[in-house]
Amino acid sequence: MDAKRATELAIIANRVRKNALTAVFNAQSGHPGGSLSIADVLTLLYFEVMNVDPKDPKNENRDRFVLSKGHTAPALYGTLAERGFFPVEDVAGFRHVDSYLQGHPDMNKVPGVDMSTGSLGQGVCVAGGMALAAKLDNKDYRVYSILGDGELEEGQVWEQAMFAPHYKLDNFTIFVDNNGLQIDGNIADVMNPNPIDAKFEAFGWNVIHADAHDFNALYDAVEAAKQCKGKPTAVIMKSVKGKNVSFMENQAAWHGTAPNKEQYDQAIAELDAKIAELEAML
Amino acid sequence: MAKKATRVSYGEALVKYGDNENIVVLDADLSKSTKTDTFKKTYPERFINCGIAEADMMCVAAGLAASGKTAFASTFAMFAAGRAFEQVRNSIGYTKLNVKIGATHAGISVGEDGASHQCLEDIALMRTIPGMVVINPADDIEAQLAVKAAIDHDGPVYMRFGRLAVEDVNGEDYKFELGKGVQLKDGKDVTIIATGLMVQEALKAADMLKADGIDARVINIHTIKPIDEDIITKAAKETGAIVTAEEHYIMGGLGSAVTEVVCANAPCPVKIIGTDRYGKSGKPNELFEEYGLTAENIAEKAKEAAAMKN
Numbered sequence: 001m002d003a004k005r006a007t008e009l010a011i012i013a014n015r016v017r018k019n020a021l022t023a024v025f026n027a028q029s030g031h032p033g034g035s036l037s038i039a040d041v042l043t044l045l046y047f048e049v050m051n052v053d054p055k056d057p058k059n060e061n062r063d064r065f066v067l068s069k070g071h072t073a074p075a076l077y078g079t080l081a082e083r084g085f086f087p088v089e090d091v092a093g094f095r096h097v098d099s100y101l102q103g104h105p106d107m108n109k110v111p112g113v114d115m116s117t118g119s120l121g122q123g124v125c126v127a128g129g130m131a132l133a134a135k136l137d138n139k140d141y142r143v144y145s146i147l148g149d150g151e152l153e154e155g156q157v158w159e160q161a162m163f164a165p166h167y168k169l170d171n172f173t174i175f176v177d178n179n180g181l182q183i184d185g186n187i188a189d190v191m192n193p194n195p196i197d198a199k200f201e202a203f204g205w206n207v208i209h210a211d212a213h214d215f216n217a218l219y220d221a222v223e224a225a226k227q228c229k230g231k232p233t234a235v236i237m238k239s240v241k242g243k244n245v246s247f248m249e250n251q252a253a254w255h256g257t258a259p260n261k262e263q264y265d266q267a268i269a270e271l272d273a274k275i276a277e278l279e280a281m282l
Numbered sequence: 283m284a285k286k287a288t289r290v291s292y293g294e295a296l297v298k299y300g301d302n303e304n305i306v307v308l309d310a311d312l313s314k315s316t317k318t319d320t321f322k323k324t325y326p327e328r329f330i331n332c333g334i335a336e337a338d339m340m341c342v343a344a345g346l347a348a349s350g351k352t353a354f355a356s357t358f359a360m361f362a363a364g365r366a367f368e369q370v371r372n373s374i375g376y377t378k379l380n381v382k383i384g385a386t387h388a389g390i391s392v393g394e395d396g397a398s399h400q401c402l403e404d405i406a407l408m409r410t411i412p413g414m415v416v417i418n419p420a421d422d423i424e425a426q427l428a429v430k431a432a433i434d435h436d437g438p439v440y441m442r443f444g445r446l447a448v449e450d451v452n453g454e455d456y457k458f459e460l461g462k463g464v465q466l467k468d469g470k471d472v473t474i475i476a477t478g479l480m481v482q483e484a485l486k487a488a489d490m491l492k493a494d495g496i497d498a499r500v501i502n503i504h505t506i507k508p509i510d511e512d513i514i515t516k517a518a519k520e521t522g523a524i525v526t527a528e529e530h531y532i533m534g535g536l537g538s539a540v541t542e543v544v545c546a547n548a549p550c551p552v553k554i555i556g557t558d559r560y561g562k563s564g565k566p567n568e569l570f571e572e573y574g575l576t577a578e579n580i581a582e583k584a585k586e587a588a589a590m591k592n
Contacts (some may be wrong), residue, residue: 060350107348107377115348119372125338126373129345129353132330136306136351156369159338166333 001048004282006215011278012082013043014271017244019078021271023094023101025264030095030103033254035075037179037212037239038146042079044218045144054084057111063141064130066115068123069148069177070104071256076113077101085112121154123147124174128160131172131232142226146175150182152193158203164232165204172232173225177212179241181252200234212239245270285447289386291425292443293317296354296384297324299430306346307354308332310339315445316356316386336361340369340381347379352433355381359388359442363404374438375411382432383408383440388418389529390557390573391446391479391566400561406534408440409507415439415460416507418528418536420481421450424504427458435460444479444529446566451482451502463510469499472588473517473524474580477503477536480527480555483570486577491584498584506536511543518548523587525553527580532556551590553583 016039024030046052050063067076074094081088093099100109104118114130117123127145134141151157164172176196184190193199197207206228210217218237225233241255242248245267259267296307297320308330313319322329332339336357343353355362362385363370374381385404392400408416415435419425425443432439451466466481467488476484481502488498499521501513518524524544528536537554544552557573570576 064349066345115345116372116377119368121337122341122369122373125341125369126345126348128338129342129347130349131345132342133346133349133351136328136346137349156335156337156341159333159335160341163332163335163338163342167330 016078020074027095066127070117080112121156131169161203212237288425288443293320295426295429296321344373356384359385359401396563397560463513467500473499487580515547
């Protein structure tokens with residue numbers, strides 16, 4: 001990927017972050033920290049990698065995406081809105097009683113959402129089923145899923161970790177959002193899932209490390225996954241929870257807390273400054 | 283008459299109706315017991331063994347269904363409705379995906395394996411999931427037609443099958459209609475509403491009652507959800523007393539479902555026959571005896587219900 005494209009994607013990702021924060025601020029409820037940490041990979045997937053069409057969101061040959069860490073719906077909605085699946089203004093209705101944007105993704109209500117998620121551990125297993133369906137039907141679509149690193153504590157993740165290599169689902173790529181934090185603190189203190197890479201390797205996955213905020217590294221990981229035959233790929237992404245909002249970065253406290261007006265204004269100002277800086281580079 | 287377990291019917295029906303390329307069958311290392319091995323032999327490319335991992339299996343089934351498949355997910359009732367309840371609720375029920383759960387070894391008739399494997403709460407659990415269809419067939423022909431109905435129905439279905447070989451209660455010309463109860467015998471004094479293996483006991487109980495001069499109506503409720511309100515309301519109005527019989531815990535199952543309808547539409551005495559505690563090891567017939575799942579007990583309770591009428 002050339003530098004210009006990476007910069008363009010970084011601009012979009014920061015707009016996605018603004019959308020996510022606007023959603024959480026207006027709802028005064030939701031999960032900003034983990035939404036900000038996955039904004040870059042979501043942007044890469046929906047704007048550079050995945051074969052999707054906002055005008056035909058159910059096309060049977062589309063690539064699929066499952067947000068296994070469903071609580072970071074604000075980032076997914078922010079991305080889908082930027083991509084044109086629904087109006088950007090609608091994200092302000094997030095979690096409101098009269099909005100279709102549920103607290104966690106709902107495939108029957110939100111255009112572009114391929115699976116309803118929220119209960120951790122389930123999404124990645126569903127995504128494995130989608131990848132298997134493509135194999136059974138001899139279709140060439142690919143399936144992507146993002147998991148939290150805390151989510152790895154759910155036992156059923158490891159049931160799927162056995163399943164996908166067993167069925168040689170090389171059309172299946174998962175991203176582990178390794179920001180190191182979960183609600184109750186550091187993942188290593190709450191219930192240590194480390195070493196993450198060695199575990200997936202031992203289960204038979206093609207494991208790739210990538211910086212969650214480096215578009216080139218993420219893109220290369222996706223391309224490498226496409227080249228890998230006979231194995232699913234797990235991209236372990238070192239990420240920063242609360243990325244690009246100074247006071248939210250690396251703070252477990254921002255896992256599920258909404259900003260107040262002052263904090264929201266500051267966060268938007270920081271992201272606008274970031275966008276202006278990036279635009280100047282184009 | 284040859285006896286057959288409804289789990290065997292399930293396996294046969296999957297093969298019979300499985301020529302549809304869209305159908306996939308999943309199992310969790312129990313294919314020899316759930317009888318999905320018959321499908322595996324016929325259509326190996328559409329059989330998916332998930333290993334001993336029911337939570338993953340339910341979600342994989344959801345993923346296959348989300349990609350256009352009709353996915354049958356099979357394991358013992360205990361693990362389908364019990365262990366994987368939340369996966370069924372969130373990834374299959376909430377999403378309204380086209381997953382058919384083939385749950386075998388339901389009820390106390392599992393026998394020797396004992397309480398850990400005798401699922402007596404699955405009807406209650408599955409009934410609480412909005413949109414979930416719950417079917418508990420009584421015999422071979424009904425079980426096979428239930429599989430066909432599940433394929434034809436768009437959305438999640440839970441089918442409850444047994445391990446014990448049982449006699450047919452329905453004839454060859456039997457028509458199965460999803461959500462419709464079947465009146466097997468008319469009667470005016472009391473109604474016995476039964477499901478699954480208790481249907482044959484209900485018919486025997488009606489014969490016993492006849493000897494005592496009590497004219498009992500017998501209704502088979504194979505679809506516990508959505509339940510046939512009309513046939514139950516009519517029975518409550520016309521006979522004024524009801525006894526229900528199921529191979530399930532007395533809370534949350536057929537008895538509760540019937541009571542909900544009767545209380546709302548035509549209040550009358552309802553006696554509920556089912557298990558009131560965990561099961562245990564033993565031969566199925568010994569267990570039926572010990573837990574009161576017999577024609578004798580149904581007849582006894584029917585008399586009590588009839589006596590409560592004003």
